[in-house]
Amino acid sequence: MSDVFDDIRAACRAVMQGARHVRIREERLEAFAAALPEPRNAPGLDPAHHWLGHGEGTAVFLLLLDQVNFGSGWSAHLRKPPGLSTYFTTASALTRWFEREGAPSAQRVAALEEPEVARIFGQDGLPPGHPARELTALWTRSLRDLAGLALARRGGDWLGPVRAAEGSAARLVAALGALPLARDVQRWRGREVPFFKRAQITVSDLALAGAGQWWGRWDDLSRLTIFADNLVPHVLRVEGLLEYTPALAARIDAGVPVPRDSEEEVEIRACGLHAVELLVERLNARGQAATAQQLDQILWNRGQSPRIKAVPRHRTQTTFY
Numbered sequence: 232m233s234d235v236f237d238d239i240r241a242a243c244r245a246v247m248q249g250a251r252h253v254r255i256r257e258e259r260l261e262a263f264a265a266a267l268p269e270p271r272n273a274p275g276l277d278p279a280h281h282w283l284g285h286g287e288g289t290a291v292f293l294l295l296l297d298q299v300n301f302g303s304g305w306s307a308h309l310r311k312p313p314g315l316s317t318y319f320t321t322a323s324a325l326t327r328w329f330e331r332e333g334a335p336s337a338q339r340v341a342a343l344e345e346p347e348v349a350r351i352f353g354q355d356g357l358p359p360g361h362p363a364r365e366l367t368a369l370w371t372r373s374l375r376d377l378a379g380l381a382l383a384r385r386g387g388d389w390l391g392p393v394r395a396a397e398g399s400a401a402r403l404v405a406a407l408g409a410l411p412l413a414r415d416v417q418r419w420r421g422r423e424v425p426f427f428k429r430a431q432i433t434v435s436d437l438a439l440a441g442a443g444q445w446w447g448r449w450d451d452l453s454r455l456t457i458f459a460d461n462l463v464p465h466v467l468r469v470e471g472l473l474e475y476t477p478a479l480a481a482r483i484d485a486g487v488p489v490p491r492d493s494e495e496e497v498e499i500r501a502c503g504l505h506a507v508e509l510l511v512e513r514l515n516a517r518g519q520a521a522t523a524q525q526l527d528q529i530l531w532n533r534g535q536s537p538r539i540k541a542v543p544r545h546r547t548q549t550t551f552y
Contacts, residue, residue, distance in 0.1 A: 252478075273528035277319075282330065287334075292325065296322055297436060309354065338382070340378040349363075404427050415428050428458045428552050434449055435452075435455060435458070455523060458552075464545075467530070469542050475499075483545045488548065507527065508523065
């Protein structure tokens with residue numbers, strides 16, 4: 232019986248086969264795979280920016296963090312500490328909130344209003360109509376959606392959806408992916424293409440932070456795909472594994488946003504995801520046990536390097552990444 236991960240892989244394979252704007256340089260995959268670090272040594276979560284080591288409180292932190300783990304399309308408008316990306320800005324700000332108040336109750340988060348969320352994430356004081364205010368309003372909705380799920384079905388237990396998944400990543404992805412702002416399913420030439428980036432990365436984060444704890448154990452963890460956003464495909468483009476049409480490349484290099492749900496956006500995400508599937512196949516054929524989750528960690532962290540950051544990546548205003 233197929234699951235959500237089969238659906239993601241099949242849809243992305245179909246997009247790759249018919250893509251007009253992006254192609255995979257398959258002739259380069261073997262050499263690139265051979266040069267990758269050992270997958271089992273993929274980096275984990277950075278303790279400098281994440282509220283780790285607090286038992287179930289850390290699990291709550293990660294659930295909330297991945298509810299606001301989007302905003303790359305607004306990055307140019309956000310107030311960020313020097314040297315921090317949008318992701319690390321939000322992770323660090325949420326860490327400071329947890330350090331001040333501890334893990335909040337579902338009732339506390341359900342009552343959040345946009346001005347307080349803006350303060351929590353360092354975006355307060357911006358004038359009405361500022362683009363960052365649109366993002367903090369979306370973060371507020373996303374946090375309140377998760378709180379509503381915990382209150383409606385689990386009596387306010389944040390980890391209720393995790394318990395209900397019973398160690399199945401596919402079940403938790405389905406539950407979290409049903410939330411309005413996380414239903415990461417796009418359309419490409421009439422076909423649904425699911426990605427569920429934020430729902431999948433939640434499972435991964437729980438596994439990375441919760442080794443040895445019940446909320447970090449997932450029977451099907453190896454079934455995760457990459458967490459398709461605008462960074463891992465960008466790394467693959469810079470490394471020469473993805474090639475964009477001259478028109479698409481010129482628009483991205485000029486900083487022109489790629490419209491949400493456009494063919495170009497879906498193809499960038501889908502071809503990036505499928506390219507990593509091909510890398511996993513090659514590593515496994517070489518006798519190196521590897522998963523898409525591990526390669527996502529390796530490639531995402533490579534994307535923090537000045538060399539990769541020096542090249543513009545695509546920007547799309549979306550709640551998916």
